[in-house]
Structures are given as C-alpha cells and as structure tokens.
Amino acid sequence: MNWVRVFRTVRSEDMSEEYINKKIVVKDATKIFGKNSNRAIQLLKDGKTKSEILKATGATVGVKQVSFEVNEGEIFVIMGLSGSGKSTLVRLLNRLIDPTMGQILLDGKDIVQMNKEQLRDVRRKKIGMVFQNFALFPHKTIVENTEYGLEIQGVSKKERNEKAIESLRLVGLAGYEDQYPKQLSGGMQQRVGLARALANNPDILLMDEAFSALDPLIRKDMQNELLQLHHDMQKTIIFITHDLDEALRIGDRIALMKDGEIVQIGSPEEILMSPSNDYVERFVEDVDLSKVLTAGHIMKKADTVKVDRGPRVALRLMKHLGISSIYVVDNANRLLGAVTAQDTVEAIESEKSLNDVIISDLPMISPDTVLTELFDVVSTASIPVAVINEERKLQGIIIRGALIGALSGDNEFINKDGTMDSAAQPITEVI
C-alpha cells in the first residue's frame, strides 16, 4: 500500500513547551515477574530480549523499559494484543503492581517512591479505575457501589450519597440506585463502574479494557458517551484496549505495545499513515479506511464567488473554470449556497442579483465526518458536497472521484493531517 510509505514524516513537537502540561510521565518503567529479578534487570540493561531473559533466569518480563508521557486532559490509548503487557503497564500507574524499576511521575511526583499512606491518598483522590469485568461489589447496591471510594475516605453519608447520585446521573443511570449489580445488563454495570470511578472526582481515569466485555453495539454507545463525558469533564484518561478500531475512535494518542515494549506512540493518524515498523504496519493494514479517514482528508479546494460580485462575475468564473455551478460565500467566507450556470444566465437576463437565484438547500458536512457517513450524501448530491466548519465557513468540497481514490488507499487523494491549508482561500481573490 503506497499511502503507508509516502507520509512517513512524523510531526516534531516542541518538547520544552509541552512538558509543562504533562500529567503523567513514565520513565523506564519495568516489571519483571518471578524470582531473579535483579539478574533479569542486568540482562535487560545489556539489551537482551524478553525470551533470552526468560531462558537465562526464568523471570518473565511483563513491561520492558517503557517510557511515555501523557498530557493533561488527553485520552491516551495503550493498545496491544493479549500478553503484550498493557494490563500490567496500566497497573503500574497506580501501583496495583509494583514496578521493578523506573519512575512514574504523576503531576511531577514519583509514586514509586511513595509510602503506603501517600499512595493510598493518590489512589483515593487522584486516580479512578474502571475494570474489564466491571468488578462491582455484588453485595452492595448500585449507589453503595458508587459511594465506595468516598465511603472509605470517611465522607459523610449525606455528602457521598449526593455525589454518587450525581455521578450515576452523569452516566445515565439515575433511578437505578437501589438495584443490585446482578440485576443490570453488562453495559449498565460498566456505567456503574464508570460512575464509581468518577464519584471521587479524580484527575486521571484508568480504564482497563473497560468496554471489551460488552457487545459491539453497546460498546459503541459507551465509546460515544465516554467521549462526551471527556469533552465535558476534561479528565486525563488512560484507556487500555486490544481493539484497533476502538483505539482509533477514542484515542488522542495511541501507544502500541508488543512483548512488553511500546513499539510506536502517535496520533491515530500517525499510527495509520506512518507505521514505524513492520509490526505496526501489519497491525493496521486491515483497518477499514472509510471509518478512519474524514471529509477533511479528502476535500478539495472549493471554487467560490462572493455574493456581492454579482451574477456576471460568477458566470465568467464558471466559464473560466469549466464548471456548471459555483459556491457563493459572504465577505467572511461563510457559505450562503450555490448557483448554477443556467440560473446565473437567467439572473443576468432579468437583472436579478445572485441572492435571488441562490440554492441554499445544499448538503453540508463537517470536516470530522468519516467517509462511511459520506457515501450517502455524496451519491445523491447533484453538485460537490460542501465541507463547512462550526462558523459555517467553507473549508472545501468533496468530489466523488477523490472519495473513491482515497478509499483505494491512493495518497494522491489524501490530505495530510486532515486539513487543507489553502482550502479557505476563495479562488475569486486570485483572479
């Protein structure tokens, strides 16, 4: 696939500036299971592989010298197949598993160095966790489950009840307070798990394969709701999954793990468009591009005319460009509609303005729309579909040819980073 190779340039970031916002910094974190861990560490530092170390010492390397940083308010996805060490890695972050080596800084404080009380305090106030199999307490009601984190902190009955009910409302479970976990469906149980983690109001949410046990439809709903919650609350979320689609859907950045190591960290796009090695490439080759690429990726420059230029200019532009319709924008480049060549000719003959013949009832989409949702619109539209932003400013247009070209994986039709720098420049300014 040639699109994989062309965009291999990864955007370099200004580290010094971004360092201030780092919520979590993991340096060289390593977990070795079994005895002989000292010897295993030595071998690890000598650059031996996981299987060599297992052979020499009998110790299993769960997580191998992993380093990464997570920004405040970001959804950071750790993805990998089973046995890749992702679940171990997430447990290092709140020390459910003690790292054998390395540093884990939360807001600059190394939790590896903390004593029991400090660690307990971090777990109570700073980190919430959601588990794959929900891990709800079967002997407690939904509201008691949700209150648990506050209860063990000694928060008064009234206050924790209020917070728990609010938290349940956030996940859409108001009214289920007095039921028991067994009485709820899997999706609802995981909402309780999420509510329980949110009730403490932690900065960081660890989600260990939180949606993996749910069926696909419920899973998608939960992903959407998580994104909505994240948008509203701006928590830093570490999300573990083995599902690439899930990772691409919700991750701001993705770390791909293999054999206890991180093979690549990057935005979903970087992972897809520029895999750092064969493993990542194989991992992503079956991705359905139509679910990943957005309108922003395939839109082309739009030919527009400003409404006050009048029908004659519009007609001349169409002739010049060899097209049969043109988009009309106002002075702030906001999309008003489109006019066809035929209507423009009539307007000139009857001395009307462009406003009188404008077709404002056009299909319009946002740049974030994924291609799967585009097919329907594009196939039924008589003119290219307009891509606009929240302010109704015209970003570009979608032509059928580009849509099909992009799906075939042809890089010629794909804009890097899903933006098109020159798209906002109306061609009329040039002429």
Place this chain on the structure above:
Amino acid sequence: MDELLPRLPFADWIDTGVDWLVDKFGTGLDGFADVLEGAVEGTVDILNLVPSILLAFIFALIAGIISTRKIAFFSLIGLLFIDYLGYWYPMLQMLTLVLTSVIFALVIGIPIGILSSQKAGVRKVVNPILDLMQTMPAFVYLIPAIFFFNIGVVPGVVASVIFAMPPTIRLTMLGIQQVPKDLIEATEAFGSTTWQRLFRIQIPLAKPTIMAGVNQSIMLSLSMVVIASMVGAPGLGEEVYRSVTQLKTGVGVETGLSIVIVAIILDRITQYAGNRKKKLGGNTL
C-alpha cells in the same frame, strides 16, 4: 533392631509435659473452669424455669424469625416431641453445652481464619494443626482436658471446641480467599486500607461460606456430646451413653432420635441464615 534404634519414650515426654502444664497453669484454669461451669449450669437453670411448652414456642418463634415458617413449625413439633418423651431437661443441658462450644469455636476460629487468609506464613502453621485437630480421635482430647478441668461440663466444652473449630477456620479462610481478584483490585485501586478491604468487601462476600463453616461446627459439636458425656458432661449424650452401657435399646433410640431432632433444627436454621441473601439477589458471586 531394638538395640540399634532405642524406642524414644514419646508417651512419657508428653505425660511429663502435660503434668508440667497442669502444675503451672492448673490453678489459673480452675478459675476459668468455675466461671464457665457456672455460666453453663446457670443458663440451663434459667431456661428450665420457663415452662417447656412455652419455651418450645419461643424457640420455634426464633427459628421463624431467622429462617422460614416451615422450619419454625418443624422445630415446634420436634421440641414438643422431645418434651413428650421426657428428655426436656437433658435436651436443654445438651443445647447449652453445644451452643457454648460453638460460641467459643467461632470467637476463636473466625479471627484465626481471617488472619490465615491474609498471611501465607500463618496459613503454613495453621493448616497442619487443623489436620491434626480433625484427624486425632476425639477421645484423646478428653484425657488432658480431665487433668486441666476435672470431670464435668468444662472438659466436654473444651473437647467440643477443639473438635468443632477446624471447619470454621477452614471455611472462613476459603471464603475470604475466594473473593474474586478483580474485586480485591477494585478495593485497592480506590485506596482501601486492609481493614476496609476485609470488613467492607471480603468478609461480607465470604459470609455464605463462613456460615457453612459455622453450620459444620455446630454439627461436629453435636456429634461430640456423647463422647463428652464420658467425662461427665450432662445432657442427652449422657442418656445415650447410659443406654449403651446398660444395653437399653429403646432408651438409646429415643435419646438418639432427640439428638437428631435438635441437630436438624440447628442445621436448617444456620443453613438458611447462610444462604438467605441469595434470595434477595444480592450476595452471590
């Protein structure tokens, strides 16, 4: 062989050890024995003040509150039958002895069970001791018990406690260890202390298993009453023992049946108490 490996006088050593212990602690234990004996006999006397039929109704009522109406009805009929046979007073003696033993077994056994569930080291020590307690013929406990406490109620209680305690310890341990790992992780992830984890999550979830242990302890304690009567513990067991020595089959069957009735009542009530929450949809794992 005899010359090569001289027989070690284990029995003598143990006798000497027990003698030494009796010498050292015997007088201190006398006080404890007196209090215990007074308490048991006092309880029996107080219960005996209540007319038997009224007491049978009270017991049935308690059974009804804890468990079901059906069990309450069976309790009433069974107790009235024992009264009709004329074994009411020995039944009260036995019941008090059994319940006293069980209370001791639980008070000592549950904490040991909890502790062993938490510490692998404790488990390594406790497990072989439990094996010993369960397999050693129960009569053997009686011998030193007589040295320490003389004959009567107290050696009977002590022997019953030792014999009845292992299931409570084992099942408490098992119940706590069986709490799923992800629930333990969840309590840890929210920053629970060890006590919070134990008392808010593990023990409540282990309750059905612990109750099964309690049930077993009661049954074992009941099975000890006949043996305990050999050192002078009063009650239905004493009647059974007498019927055996005098070869009175009829009395043997009557008293034996009375023990069975009490056993069934106690068993059904405690079984129900252990499983009760399941019916509310709450306490299952």
